[in-house]
Amino acid sequence: MPVEALRYTLTFGLGGMSLVLLLLLMGTGLLMIFVYEPSPERAYASILVMQQEMLFGGLIRGVHYWSANLLIAVALLHMLRVFLTGAFHGLRRSNWLIGLGLLFLILVAAFTGYLLPWDQTSYWAITICTEMLGYVPGIGTAIQRVLLGGAEIGPATVINFYAAHTSIMPILLVVLMTYHFWRVRIAGGVVVPPGPGDHPEADAEYVPVDPHLLLREYVVMLVVIASVLVIAILFGAPLGEPANAGVSPNPAKAPWYFLGFQELLLHFHPLFAVFIVPLLIAVAVISVPFLKYDSEQSGTWFLSAAGRRIAIVAATTALLATPLWILADEFVVGPGGWLPNSSPLISNGLLPFMALLAGIVAFYAVLRKKFAASMNEAVQALFVLFVVSFAVLTATGVWFRGSGMALVWPWQI
Amino acid sequence: MKKDRRKFLSRILQALGGLAVLEATWVAATFLGSRRGKAPSDDGANLRIAGPVERFEPGSVTAFRDGEFYLARLQDGGFLALHRKCTHLGCTVPWIADEQRFACPCHASAFDIHGDVLSSPAPRPLDLFSVQIENGIVKVDTTKSIRRGRFEPLQATRV
Numbered sequence: 001m002p003v004e005a006l007r008y009t010l011t012f013g014l015g016g017m018s019l020v021l022l023l024l025l026m027g028t029g030l031l032m033i034f035v036y037e038p039s040p041e042r043a044y045a046s047i048l049v050m051q052q053e054m055l056f057g058g059l060i061r062g063v064h065y066w067s068a069n070l071l072i073a074v075a076l077l078h079m080l081r082v083f084l085t086g087a088f089h090g091l092r093r094s095n096w097l098i099g100l101g102l103l104f105l106i107l108v109a110a111f112t113g114y115l116l117p118w119d120q121t122s123y124w125a126i127t128i129c130t131e132m133l134g135y136v137p138g139i140g141t142a143i144q145r146v147l148l149g150g151a152e153i154g155p156a157t158v159i160n161f162y163a164a165h166t167s168i169m170p171i172l173l174v175v176l177m178t179y180h181f182w183r184v185r186i187a188g189g190v191v192v193p194p195g196p197g198d199h200p201e202a203d204a205e206y207v208p209v210d211p212h213l214l215l216r217e218y219v220v221m222l223v224v225i226a227s228v229l230v231i232a233i234l235f236g237a238p239l240g241e242p243a244n245a246g247v248s249p250n251p252a253k254a255p256w257y258f259l260g261f262q263e264l265l266l267h268f269h270p271l272f273a274v275f276i277v278p279l280l281i282a283v284a285v286i287s288v289p290f291l292k293y294d295s296e297q298s299g300t301w302f303l304s305a306a307g308r309r310i311a312i313v314a315a316t317t318a319l320l321a322t323p324l325w326i327l328a329d330e331f332v333v334g335p336g337g338w339l340p341n342s343s344p345l346i347s348n349g350l351l352p353f354m355a356l357l358a359g360i361v362a363f364y365a366v367l368r369k370k371f372a373a374s375m376n377e378a379v380q381a382l383f384v385l386f387v388v389s390f391a392v393l394t395a396t397g398v399w400f401r402g403s404g405m406a407l408v409w410p411w412q413i
Numbered sequence: 414m415k416k417d418r419r420k421f422l423s424r425i426l427q428a429l430g431g432l433a434v435l436e437a438t439w440v441a442a443t444f445l446g447s448r449r450g451k452a453p454s455d456d457g458a459n460l461r462i463a464g465p466v467e468r469f470e471p472g473s474v475t476a477f478r479d480g481e482f483y484l485a486r487l488q489d490g491g492f493l494a495l496h497r498k499c500t501h502l503g504c505t506v507p508w509i510a511d512e513q514r515f516a517c518p519c520h521a522s523a524f525d526i527h528g529d530v531l532s533s534p535a536p537r538p539l540d541l542f543s544v545q546i547e548n549g550i551v552k553v554d555t556t557k558s559i560r561r562g563r564f565e566p567l568q569a570t571r572v
Binding site: 124127128130131132149156245246247248249250251252265266269270348403404405406 | 448478481497501502503504505506507516517518519520521533534536
């Protein structure tokens with residue numbers, strides 16, 4: 001393999017980390033299957049037994065919990081790395097899609113696992129998320145009913161989520177992940193920056209995978225496992241009061257990886273927040289490798305110095321514009337929406353949505369004209385804009401939303 | 414000739430394979446669909462007896478935990494059974510008597526005693542269950558909740 005591909009700052013070892021975390025999840029999950037009882041009556045009690053009476057019970061649950069959360073973060077960072085090093089052209093196209101599939105499976109797996117402890121947090125988070133599905137026009141309610149196994153969360157829901165979490169998702173993940181690795185091989189390993197000559201392949205210096213790559217991956221594995229163990233021992237896995245359908249906690253929040261959408265729900269009509277916007281995001285992310293680019297350059301972070309500058313402009317724009325939007329919506333526009341007398345679908349949906357689209361189009365035009373950005377650089381900047389905005393929305397949901405989802409400082413929650 | 418036959422046979426095999434997948438899916442769906450859920454129940458089982466009419470003061474709201482509803486008695490004496498589920502994302506809304514409003518803890522939606530939306534994001538008023546009054550006893554049928562656009566006096570049941 002090329003020496004260049006070993007450089008840690010090219011990939012940060014994020015793919016390898018994901019694999020290690022997934023293996024940790026499967027190991028600890030397998031152990032917990034022997035104790036957990038999937039029914040509303042027994043679920044919480046069986047977790048308590050695991051936590052309080054079984055040797056290493058708290059540790060195993062903690063490792064599972066933190067590996068899951070880290071896996072989502074690491075997988076997202078991995079996706080960001082792949083995008084920013086341009087590793088989605090040519091032979092890598094299909095692997096971008098497989099990666100998205102894996103991300104989807106990881107999110108579903110995490111989400112289905114979230115319900116299983118059957119405490120207040122999990123019960124209400126799943127209530128909120130499945131009710132979000134109900135706003136998808138046409139099929140939303142039907143999907144909701146299939147997932148829940150009825151009209152509301154009950155015994156059927158626990159069984160459904162348990163089956164999905166402990167067998168369907170792991171099997172699909174392993175199959176798709178194997179395919180993901182194989183496609184990396186097909187594409188000739190990870191991306192490397194173009195060499196000085198016309199034939200980078202021939203110019204590159206090669207070393208054997210064993211021991212050079214294996215040793216590095218082994219170190220990454222040890223560091224990941226050690227970190228997860230330390231975090232799990234220090235913080236453990238949370239377990240709140242047992243689920244109570246009669247009392248919603250205040251505030252009631254979705255799992256952190258869906259809090260960006262919950263934040264959107266505070267600013268947009270549900271139809272836009274949980275259907276139109278996510279649909280557009282999905283279409284945009286899927287179409288990334290299929291757009292018409294000026295070049296198929298890959299292997300360099302941010303493409304070029306110009307690309308880096310434009311990406312920083314995009315990130316700064318998002319860092320300023322998103323909080324401004326949130327604050328303006330909270331304090332200037334108020335609860336009635338933009339036109340308090342029209343229907344909420346327009347005042348809280350169409351109008352702000354159009355304003356948002358106009359802003360993005362204007363930003364794109366400025367990039368192309370004023371910064372003379374190439375197609376690659378412009379798409380990259382839009383992607384950065386979107387990622388940073390969504391990160392800000394998520395951070396707002398996690399740290400700045402207190403009682404009644406009012407805006408507060410993190411230390412007031 | 415031989416090629417055609419081979420193509421024909423492989424087509425048939427493909428079709429049979431597709432059929433087998435469809436059948437298996439159908440069997441699986443039927444199997445899972447026939448699981449026993451919360452029984453939708455025969456009539457009567459979901460009819461909750463709330464109590465005699467005089468027990469409920471006009472302008473008061475009484476919670477019925479097992480039935481998942483609030484019985485509201487309006488100022489004019491009419492009864493409304495309001496589903497306790499917020500119409501935004503399904504949180505349980507508590508009745509705040511001091512402020513005379515249902516306040517959702519999840520996204521700050523609020524509803525008045527009629528279930529009408531006082532502040533968004535809730536898109537519609539609280540759902541209703543049908544109320545019957547027989548011989549001065551208030552009964553609430555919790556089989557099916559009723560969606561509505563906004564409160565109208567006809568929705569309330571009067572003595």
